[in-house]
Structures are given as C-alpha cells and as structure tokens.
Amino acid sequence: MTAARSASAPFGPLDFQLVLLRRMADHQPGLVEDARRRLGVSAAGMREANRRWQAMTRSARSRGALARYRSVLGEPESATRSRVGDLDFDALRWPVPLWPSLRFEVVTPAGGGPVWNEWLVRAPGAAGPALRTAADLRPWSCTADEVARAFPPARPLEGSAPTRWELAFTLPDGSPCAAEFTWGLLQRLVEPRWVAPRPGGPGGA
Known part of the structure; x- marks a missing residue:
C-alpha cells in the first residue's frame, strides 16, 4: 500500500480514479475501501489526490475543464460527434481501469468549448445490466x-x-x-x- 503521493508527482489517471472514489465514499465507503486497496493506495493518498484535484480546478491559472482532462488522462480512447436537433456535440471517452466496462465521458459543443457533462457511461459494445425492478x-x-x-x-x-x-x-x-x-x-x-x-x-x- 503506497503512502500519499508527492505533490510534485504528475497528476495522472490513477490520481483521477482516486478523485472519483473520494466523491463516492460518503455513500459507499465499503466499496470505495475495496477499490482503493485494489489500486494499492492508502487513505492518505486518496485524500492527497483529491486535495490536488481541487487545487487544480480552483486555481486562477487553471486551464479549461476539457484541457485539464486531456492533461490528466491523455488523449481520449474515442471521440464521436453527434447531433440532437440543431445542436452538434462531441463526446470524448477515456478508459477507467477500476470499471473495465465503463468509460469516463466528457461532452462539449462540437469543435470545443465549455464542458456540458462529465460522467461515467457504459463502454461501447459492453453489455449493461438488465434493469427491471x-x-x-x-x-x-x-x-x-x-x-x-x-x-x-x-x-x-x-x-x-x-x-x-x-x-x-x-x-x-x-x-x-x-x-x-x-x-x-x-x-x-x-x-x-x-x-x-x-x-x-x-x-x-
């Protein structure tokens, strides 16, 4: 189990997964604890990743949200353009090793602009659960x-x-x-x- 990561280390996909988990810990602490252990990171490491993420998003020098995701996660695995009515938008997706059948999706206006949505979705081609009750x-x-x-x-x-x-x-x-x-x-x-x-x-x- 690793300790808190150095604040000088690059903030990457592992750190971002810890940010996702930190937000989920209020409702599912047991699942988060298991996932954190699978990542091999200490509780202090998860807190430090969240602290650094918050500092990045609140910094006066912070780049736009999409640029920040590209910096942290790299180039997206896929990028698709769609249209709803007269509105064109781009959906960029990155893999999330903790959930192999999911992708982290960021939706922006076609060609770039502010992030409209940022969430986990089912990976293309992956079977989702049957939801009836x-x-x-x-x-x-x-x-x-x-x-x-x-x-x-x-x-x-x-x-x-x-x-x-x-x-x-x-x-x-x-x-x-x-x-x-x-x-x-x-x-x-x-x-x-x-x-x-x-x-x-x-x-x-």
Missing part, C-alpha cells in the same frame, strides 16, 4: 443514462453536492423510485421527491 438497482451496477432508459419517463433532479445527480422515476409495478448517482454511477436509492406519471395517466403517453 428495484432489486436490480445495486450500487455501482449501472449508470444514470441506463436507468433513465430502463424506466421512462425519468426526471433529473439536483443532487446533494457537485458531481451528484438524482433521477426520479416509476417502476413497472407503479412504485415511485429515485436513485442518486456520483459521476454518473449509481450509489443508492433515495426517497422520491417527485413521482413520474404512470403511462396513460396525467402527463403520460
């Missing part, structure tokens, strides 16, 4: 976009902290449900603050 919604098993597709209509809600989001939706049996995500990865089910309409009911199809 609340029992299928296990921590770290699925991503926010997978839950939204599995239980439409899903309504996004503001999360409890930066990099956290909530989705409210209705299960096939009619039960209201809500889930909280960190960096786009499912962390836990929470008390619904909004109930999705039943299909065919008010507001439904």
